[in-house]
Amino acid sequence: MNNNLYNYILGVADNSLILAQRLGELCGHGPTLETDIALTNISLDLLGQTRSYYQYAAKIKGEDATEDSIAFLRLEREYKNVLLVEQPNTHFGFVIARQFLFDVYHYMIMQQLQNSKDLNLAAIANKGIKEVSYHKRFSSDWVKRLGDGTSESNQKIQEAIDALWRFTDELFDILEADQKMINEGVAVDVSKLKAAYYEEVSEVLKEANIQIPESKYFTRGGKKGIHSEHMGYLLADLQYMQRTYPNMTW
Amino acid sequence: MSEHEVKKLEEIFEARIARDEKIEPKDWMPEKYRKTHIRQMSQHAHSEIVGMLPEGNWITRAPSLRRKAALLAKVQDEAGHGLYLYSACETLGVSRDELFEQLHSGKAKYSSIFNYPTVTWADMGAIGWLVDGAAIINQVPLCNTSFGPYARAMVRVCKEESFHQRQGYEIMLTLCKGSEEQKEMAQDALNRWWWPSLMMLGPTDAESVHTEQSMKWKLKRKSNDELRQQFIDQTVPQADILGLTIPDPDLKWNEETGHYDFGEIDWDEFWQVVKGHGPCNKERMKARVDAWENGAWVRDAAMAHAEKKQKNLKEAI
Numbered sequence A: 001m002n003n004n005l006y007n008y009i010l011g012v013a014d015n016s017l018i019l020a021q022r023l024g025e026l027c028g029h030g031p032t033l034e035t036d037i038a039l040t041n042i043s044l045d046l047l048g049q050t051r052s053y054y055q056y057a058a059k060i061k062g063e064d065a066t067e068d069s070i071a072f073l074r075l076e077r078e079y080k081n082v083l084l085v086e087q088p089n090t091h092f093g094f095v096i097a098r099q100f101l102f103d104v105y106h107y108m109i110m111q112q113l114q115n116s117k118d119l120n121l122a123a124i125a126n127k128g129i130k131e132v133s134y135h136k137r138f139s140s141d142w143v144k145r146l147g148d149g150t151s152e153s154n155q156k157i158q159e160a161i162d163a164l165w166r167f168t169d170e171l172f173d174i175l176e177a178d179q180k181m182i183n184e185g186v187a188v189d190v191s192k193l194k195a196a197y198y199e200e201v202s203e204v205l206k207e208a209n210i211q212i213p214e215s216k217y218f219t220r221g222g223k224k225g226i227h228s229e230h231m232g233y234l235l236a237d238l239q240y241m242q243r244t245y246p247n248m249t250w
Numbered sequence B: 001m002s003e004h005e006v007k008k009l010e011e012i013f014e015a016r017i018a019r020d021e022k023i024e025p026k027d028w029m030p031e032k033y034r035k036t037h038i039r040q041m042s043q044h045a046h047s048e049i050v051g052m053l054p055e056g057n058w059i060t061r062a063p064s065l066r067r068k069a070a071l072l073a074k075v076q077d078e079a080g081h082g083l084y085l086y087s088a089c090e091t092l093g094v095s096r097d098e099l100f101e102q103l104h105s106g107k108a109k110y111s112s113i114f115n116y117p118t119v120t121w122a123d124m125g126a127i128g129w130l131v132d133g134a135a136i137i138n139q140v141p142l143c144n145t146s147f148g149p150y151a152r153a154m155v156r157v158c159k160e161e162s163f164h165q166r167q168g169y170e171i172m173l174t175l176c177k178g179s180e181e182q183k184e185m186a187q188d189a190l191n192r193w194w195w196p197s198l199m200m201l202g203p204t205d206a207e208s209v210h211t212e213q214s215m216k217w218k219l220k221r222k223s224n225d226e227l228r229q230q231f232i233d234q235t236v237p238q239a240d241i242l243g244l245t246i247p248d249p250d251l252k253w254n255e256e257t258g259h260y261d262f263g264e265i266d267w268d269e270f271w272q273v274v275k276g277h278g279p280c281n282k283e284r285m286k287a288r289v290d291a292w293e294n295g296a297w298v299r300d301a302a303m304a305h306a307e308k309k310q311k312n313l314k315e316a317i
Helices: A003-024 A033-061 A067-072 A092-113 A119-147 A151-167 A176-183 A190-207 A230-244 B003-018 B031-050 B052-056 B065-090 B096-104 B122-144 B148-176 B180-199 B211-216 B224-242 B267-277 B281-294 B296-316
Strands: B252-254 B259-261
Touching: A003 A033, A003 A092, A003 A176, A003 A230, A033 A067, A033 A092, A033 A119, A033 B065, A067 A230, A067 B065, A092 A119, A092 A151, A092 A190, A119 A151, A119 A190, A119 B296, A151 B296, B031 B052, B031 B065, B031 B096, B031 B211, B031 B281, B052 B065, B052 B122, B052 B281, B065 B096, B065 B122, B065 B148, B096 B281, B122 B148, B122 B180, B122 B224, B148 B180, B148 B224, B180 B224, B180 B267, B224 B259, B267 B281, B281 B296
Parallel strands: none
Antiparallel strands: B252 B259
16 A cells, blocks of 8 residues: 555545534534534535545555544544644634634645646545635634724634644644655645745734734644644544444444 | 504405415514514524534534534534524514524523433434424425415425435434444434424424414414324334334324324423423523623624724725
């Protein structure tokens, strides 16, 4: 099996699964019916993308691998998502800030992944980019609404951006498997997206009257499977059924 | 308006209903018709919204990605149903905020079924199969009800509900074809959801206060007891296919009537739940009130932002 390709796919797909899981927690608890529907919708899009990636990864892995064995039977140390997406929902400001910081990045990846030499990945990106462009519009609009709303909402979204900022730098890290796939024209070289990312993010934040955090201190580790303490609980929920009742059909 | 004029309008109105004409928001209607519709449609909308909670409870724990996606889509549909129904209700001159206020203060009701807890994955199957099944029996006749906005909303709601019901039954079928543990899980869910589902069709005809008026306005075509019988007759054979036992020792086929006879419903439990003392009434209300209160700053922000934009736009012109 092509280990590098397999690992690269998981690196991309795990972000979508974990963020979908976080958004799934919010169902029925949103500030309005409309945001509830929108966040569930985003969760559903991300989950759909995850399934396409995992089905492909399962084929590469062979043996008895399925989309479900990849989602439900890996250990915390084997998950490759960035730390940003596993952060808790804390309040609506955090949900929007996390979504926005991820969506801008996600859109850039999908845009380039459409040109991947791997036709499966190109096809998944081609389908997904429409969804991600909707996600980005939704989260950017809400960043502006909250930032340029009331003084309370401005303070709350600022608090969330400040708290989540330290997870942004990791988005551009490249692992060994990624580098090999970049060399083959399969993977997106995310290190080259960094400048454009911060530029786009800063533009929206400025328009929203939000201060751009100046901190130079960043936290990383998710891509290498070293997660925050939130991750274990998240996986305990996610994997509970498959762990309790192994080898069954649902 | 004189008493005589009102009587005349009422006669015209009743005649329109008798001719199966749709009543539209700007048409004249008796105050009682308007109030009854606000009550029933908002209760229906509230049920969709509160109903998101018991199923939402299993989204993070769904046992496969396929099931997780289907459950998310279903709960999203329910939010959409709530949205249409609130909009339909607003055509009668009441605001969504007022309706929420009635829900949160306990003045407005929602379906008693959502006060039961979802304790295993099989409950997702039982809810789809039984609860959505009972809801469809209640709702299909509403596609032809006399108030246009309600009837049109129900056409779409019923289509999606039938789809959900099939999905729920499919979950039950998968469990029943699975391991011993899975089958036990399915039986246990049926045991817990059977009677509450029968209660969804409302009190017996003798106790039902709104039936007569609702029949006249075509909000109802059959009585509660008739609908309940229809639900039982349709569901028992489905349980047989699953190989599950309905938890009613008195249930048996009656050759003479061509229907199933069934045991006594525990109406004390029904009234207890309806009055706010069921297993999850407090939790469900708290979840809704918390969502509303914690979301206040978000709604205020959206409003303030919209006003600023409007102002900027005016100044630009």
